[in-house]
Amino acid sequence: MKISAKQLTLDLYNCSEKKINDIDEIKKILQEMIGEEPQLISEKMEGERSAIIGAFMKGHIALHVYGDFRYVAADIFTCTEDIEPEELAGVLRKFFQPDKMKSTFLKRGDLSTPDIKPKIKTRVTPLRRVRDAGAKVVKTLVRRGKD
Numbered sequence: 645m646k647i648s649a650k651q652l653t654l655d656l657y658n659c660s661e662k663k664i665n666d667i668d669e670i671k672k673i674l675q676e677m678i679g680e681e682p683q684l685i686s687e688k689m690e691g692e693r694s695a696i697i698g699a700f701m702k703g704h705i706a707l708h709v710y711g712d713f714r715y716v717a718a719d720i721f722t723c724t725e726d727i728e729p730e731e732l733a734g735v736l737r738k739f740f741q742p743d744k745m746k747s748t749f750l751k752r753g754d755l756s757t758p759d760i761k762p763k764i765k766t767r768v769t770p771l772r773r774v775r776d777a778g779a780k781v782v783k784t785l786v787r788r789g790k791d
Contacts, residue, residue, distance in 0.1 A: 658743035
């Protein structure tokens, strides 16, 4: 038996200060992402910290927002094939505008495998540094050519 469930966790570092502390705007973007009437629960915690959970028929999204650290931990779970967690992650990335993002993808619910070990893929993406990579490679090659 196989269940079409996917889970994507995100660590968003150095997020936009303007966006990270606007809880109403975060709730609005979650409602737009989900596209159906989600059950949203938000809790203001100590300092500039909040937890927001959006539950809907095809999964859930949980955000833990640390405004004082400009950090967001996100958990996106989908249990149907017509929603890709990577697309939802792209909306969060565009909204929070992090400098760096770490994502971990899990396929959930494959009950047919005997060892029942999850398949995990982890990827770290320094978003703003990617633009400078070409220039750094050229500088390194030029330095080596001079040696």
